[in-house]
Amino acid sequence: MADVQLDWNNLGFEYRNLPYRYRAYWKDGAWYKKELTGDATLHISEGSTALHYGQQDFEGLKAYRTKDGSVQLFRPDRNAARMQTSCERLLMPQVPTDMFVDAVKQVVKANQDYVPPYGTGATLYLRPLMIGVGGNIGVHPAQEYIFTVFAMPVGSYFKGGMTPTNFTTSEYDRAAHKGTGAYKVGGNYAASLFPGQEAHANGFSDCVYLDPVEHRKIEEVGSANFFGITKDGTFVTPKSPSILPAVTKYSLLYLAEHKFGMKTEQGDVYIDDLDRFAEAGACGTAAVISPIGGLEHQGKLHVFYSETEVGPVTKKLYDELTGIQFGDREAPEGWVQKVELD
Numbered sequence: 001m002a003d004v005q006l007d008w009n010n011l012g013f014e015y016r017n018l019p020y021r022y023r024a025y026w027k028d029g030a031w032y033k034k035e036l037t038g039d040a041t042l043h044i045s046e047g048s049t050a051l052h053y054g055q056q057d058f059e060g061l062k063a064y065r066t067k068d069g070s071v072q073l074f075r076p077d078r079n080a081a082r083m084q085t086s087c088e089r090l091l092m093p094q095v096p097t098d099m100f101v102d103a104v105k106q107v108v109k110a111n112q113d114y115v116p117p118y119g120t121g122a123t124l125y126l127r128p129l130m131i132g133v134g135g136n137i138g139v140h141p142a143q144e145y146i147f148t149v150f151a152m153p154v155g156s157y158f159k160g161g162m163t164p165t166n167f168t169t170s171e172y173d174r175a176a177h178k179g180t181g182a183y184k185v186g187g188n189y190a191a192s193l194f195p196g197q198e199a200h201a202n203g204f205s206d207c208v209y210l211d212p213v214e215h216r217k218i219e220e221v222g223s224a225n226f227f228g229i230t231k232d233g234t235f236v237t238p239k240s241p242s243i244l245p246a247v248t249k250y251s252l253l254y255l256a257e258h259k260f261g262m263k264t265e266q267g268d269v270y271i272d273d274l275d276r277f278a279e280a281g282a283c284g285t286a287a288v289i290s291p292i293g294g295l296e297h298q299g300k301l302h303v304f305y306s307e308t309e310v311g312p313v314t315k316k317l318y319d320e321l322t323g324i325q326f327g328d329r330e331a332p333e334g335w336v337q338k339v340e341l342d
């Protein structure tokens with residue numbers, strides 16, 4: 001690799017101004033000026049709907065360095081499809097899948113010296129994002145949009161990686177059932193900042209949200225989906241209209257069933273019925289799989305497998321998923337895409 005020297009083994013999850021990002025502009029029904037730029041600053045009108053009314057959505061995916069030095073993406077077409085549904089919900093224009101995947105590949109290629117070396121567990125995180133821009137003040141969708149993709153090398157999201165951490169339930173909601181919980185929009189995150197800070201202040205990794213109707217069923221963590229492994233080996237994830245449909249979760253559901261022959265279930269996960277689970281975890285692109293040691297609810301800590309050790313099924317799923325992502329294990333058809341490098 002060129003002359004980029006970073007402490008690859010100790011990267012956090014922090015913004016870094018890399019040499020290149022992709023940018024495209026939308027007006028009058030079409031994308032234009034689609035190109036890489038070195039400018040990390042956006043110049044937008046103070047009337048932009050993204051600033052006032054949260055007309056904004058985003059994605060998150062990673063590029064992985066494989067053993068032979070090549071670089072690959074994990075299911076970028078799924079992120080493109082999800083961004084299309086988010087844009088539809090917020091009355092924003094669509095980025096076609098080809099354009100999305102091409103933009104991501106261009107950014108990885110242009111910043112290839114920043115894709116961390118194989119074996120460090122670190123990756124190049126990609127952040128596609130769209131904002132409504134232009135001079136507006138009325139509550140209407142914007143007339144103009146910017147789609148941009150930037151990147152940064154990252155280590156693991158939850159400190160401690162595969163070591164379990166404790167979570168707590170929150171008395172707050174991040175999303176309503178017919179709101180925007182199923183879409184990757186900034187507003188959901190704005191709503192989660194305060195409860196997240198409260199959880200951290202109380203010594204927890206993050207909080208787990210309960211269903212916004214009765215607060216009886218687990219929904220998800222603020223930036224990762226919840227899963228549990230029942231005592232008889234079923235992989236269970238909550239089903240709810242206000243959960244973000246995570247690429248990681250659907251990949252784990254597939255691997256649990258087709259690779260490991262486990263039973264899988266998307267259904268109700270009652271907070272007062274956690275004894276059915278032998279293991280639990282949080283999953284997402286950034287978090288990968290973070291084992292949940294204990295979950296606190298109304299002052300009582302429910303410990304799943306152990307507060308200090310990861311359970312065997314969680315470990316097995318993690319090894320398979322990351323093995324596929326880093327190119328060490330065979331991927332199901334269409335799951336990985338090579339990035340052409342210089």
Ligand SMILES: *Cc1c(COP(=O)(O)O)cnc(C)c1O
Nearest residue numbers: 223224225244246247248284285
């Ligand atoms: C992005 C996100 C996830 C994880 O989704 P992946 O596609 O696996 O990265 C989970 N929950 C929320 C709320 C998210 O925003």
